[in-house]
Amino acid sequence: MTALLEVRDLSKDYPARDGKGVVRAVSNVSLALEAGQTLGVVGESGCGKSTLARLIMRLIEPRSGEILFKGQNLVSLSAPDLRRRRRDIQMVFQDPYASLDPRMNVAAIISEPLDIHGIGSRAERKAKVLELLDLVGLDRSAAAKYPHEFSGGQRQRIGIARAIALEPKLVVLDEPVSALDVSIQSQILNLLIDLKKRLGLTYIFISHDLSVVEHVSDDVAVMYLGQIVEYGKAAQVLHAPLHPYSQALVSAIPEIDTQKKKQRIVLTGDPPNPENIPPGCPFHPRCPHVMAICRQIPPELQVTQDRRAACHLYREGPGGH
């Protein structure tokens, strides 16, 4: 079975603030996603997860690498071909307050992608908007209203309706529930789970919230300073992480259930600065297991215990430390 999406050695640099160096926002990221699956991407601020989303959307140009969608490389597509391809890949953003045009009514927001791609007659588009409102659980009267008349959760439903209007194959969700209160968060997660089943969608779900990611994802990639440090089945990566960074990340989540108390690994030092990536393993200055080799040689992502991890602790393969 070929993957719906395959990313190979994708990298993106930005010029640093000092005008001299470069910020390596994403380096040599490779991943694959089959149709109907959800890939969770986790990591902290500055790890490159949102840059990765924007690269996959082709909103920004990669420095190098390939993005294969149904085997076709999106990086080398001509502009008209890319535009056609975009119908299949849509995005939902974190902030439902900033991502909807306040001067457009909801009908116009949801039908805009249909207008741009010239889909259907006017009447058909109007009918489609109502159908989409039903689908995301909003009242049909919402069509004539403006974004400011809605709460955060309702706005996120509008953003989701817009994203699925073109019946995409892949939806990239960038922190889709992070700005919402817990009780609203669960409503939106349910909607995403329902829509995925009904419409046969494939998701890339980006979040810093591991419990949310675990709930929705089949596979999980953990990113640190622009690189994937661990990648595998969600249950394995989030319950028995191998990479010391994933271990610290998982242990840092405060548990509601105080019976489940776990040993916390408190990392020393600040979050890393992507303008100044340390040599060797990017995690070595904060790593509790750092070895001499880690300061010099960057570890490669390699297969270890049913998943891939980029860590010298596992360099001799399974059970190799």
Place this chain on the structure above:
Amino acid sequence: MTPGPLLSVEGLSVAFNTEQGRVRVVEDLSFQLAAGETLGLVGESGCGKSVTAQTIMRLLPSPPSHIEAGRIMFEGEDLAAAPASRMRKIRGDRIGMVFQEPMTSLNPTQRIGQQVAEVLRLHRGMNSSEAKGLAISVLKKAGIGNAERRFDQYPHELSGGLRQRVMIAMAIVCGPRLLIADEPTTALDVTIQAQIIELLKAVQKDLGLSILLITHDLGVVAEMCRNVVIMYAGRVVERGPTNETFQFPRHPYTAGLINSSPRNARKGERLPTIPGLVPPPGMRSRGCSFADRCPRVLEKCRSEFPPLAPLPGRLVACWNPAP
């Protein structure tokens, strides 16, 4: 004689003047905080938890805000009735504060060490070299490495986690009895959040502080607080020891909050939800504000507000609490 609580909020109601007239955002709020204890004040956006914190500190300008009823007893003194000059003495000295966004609470044009030292000059009348020495030692206590060099840096030169450490240093430099922390870790990444939680616990132990922790994160409360107050639409709906309250919630809203977290759910399945939205202030009914969203609603709930009443080991404002 047993000492009374350090902080006792009694029947506090706070209202704002708005275009729609005067609107109550906090109603009949009561809780106690013992010396050396950490109390969690939990709820979602708009439940009144931050207004409560700011009212205790008397930081809200009046008008538009008004304390309509109630007392805020702190060390035998009613802060609700204290004049502004008295509050200026208490804030930063007896009561320290830490806010969510350290970037907006620190002065961007002043070196961080000077900001910490200023608190000492103001409240302790220290000269600048005394204040500097003590400020550096408190910065160290707040886990800021290389404090002598950091003393001369500006807020923008520090990461979010370090800025929050500076805020904590400022809050504890005078040795307060009470620390009010309003979402102190919400803007931080989880690994940094873990560092700040550990720091707050250490500082509390070290200084014998009481902490009033305001947050929407039930996990942070479970880690830090022995007791918890759950707020909904301006009122307390449940109060009790954190462990029991989270394990066996009695108020349907508390249960809904805990169950809707994906931590407890079966993977990939629909999550239990609380349908609907929080009613905005001014649109709240005579009855229980949660009635329209409640799975256990009774006829009575819509007409009469349930008072906060004792159940075993708990106070619950509900006509039909979960068994």
